[in-house]
Amino acid sequence: MVNQVVLSAICHPQLEKSAASVHTLRIPSELPAFQVLCDFDGTITKTDVTDAILETFALPAFRDWERRWERGEITSRECLARQVELIRADRATLMQFAADIPIDEGIVTLQQRCAQHGIPLVIVSDGIDQFIEAVLHRHGLSSIPVVSNRLVWDGNGPPSLGFPYASLDCMVGAGTCKCAVANLFGLSLRETTYIGDGRSDRCISTMAQKVYAKAGLREWCDLQGVAYEPFETLTDVTERLFRKVGCFA
Template identity: 35%
Template sequence: MEKIDAIYCDFDGTITKKDAVNTFFEMYAPPKWLDSEQLWIEGKISSRENAVIQVGLLPEITEAQLNEYIENIEIDEYFLDFIKYIKSKNIKFTILSDGFDLFIYKTLQRLNIDGINVFANHLVHKNNKFNIEFPYYNSSCDVGAGMCKCSRVTEKKFCYIGDGTSDLCIARKANILFATKNLQKYCNENAINHIPFNSFRNIIEVLEEGKII
């Protein structure tokens, strides 16, 4: 297999076992958050518009409640091994997420992982209230993402790892694509070349065997 210059990776449902944003809304937002989710699934609003509506529905939540939630986000059992492996190979690794930066930074901190680039939507939590900002929005994004993944890639040859809808704009462009869950299904239905995976253990094995990095 061809060598690549960088690895880009989704966060929710890829590094985490469940989508940490959706699980958060399930726990704290009124059921109306699902109406907005449905409009987004039907393509009537963009993922950015959806995020603004859903974050706007959140009730007041204390710092302690928020931290407790984030501390309990479940991570793929082999993600730390994966990080060790790619650090030993000195390959650039970047997390690209259409979710919340706060969840990602605090999770990486808990896992004692540093030196990783993160691009995500900026969740502001102040006086128990929430707000969302989109520092990496790109108005020409194919899928209207809050954080456009494809416009962040700078290398010619890169690998992408993902699980769902927020990955569609970048999945077709990757030289090597690891796909799980909905993204895997989408790739199968649309004849997009990909390597299926269940955990980061599979990814380490493929990278090692193929001498890709």
């Protein structure tokens, strides 16, 4: 049996209000010993989907916003919002492009093992919902709950972004504050395994019980003295994770 947990930024004091702030997540009514939260871009996919779309379909000015973000002049939330407004392609074209982005096939095994043992697996991303959904649908993974920024289409104009899970207190200024999202779910970070690779994964990595890190997140954890296990593929993560809990088969 499962309960439907309705997530709303409106009812959480640290999350900003948004008209598109309600999302339904299905989790077991009795949580097991832990849960798994996983980044998407660069972790489940082999490249950042949003970056690839911007490089292919956005006006060149998107790079100016990227440089301002890199210099610390704006938050990643503002950067992404401005960049998405520069995309010049229709929805069908973007969805097809996103669906063709290659993935780490280990996510299939991770999803299967989590489902087999009743362990909640949730994608928590500072990326874009419709791009993520296109990738998951392509690979038969649409059952994995996703929490992310929201792509909004208004008539025939360019898309825009909604941020139902932003937090004014977010350490990295992300569109989706992963720490606040975990709290909103009622998930204890002390009982959470987190998997990630980048800047938006930093804060939650300091609080999760177990962290699997690669690429930029691994480098940051080294500099900050944050405990983690390095990984290259999600197959590696799955094998180590389930051997530790004694249920890998």
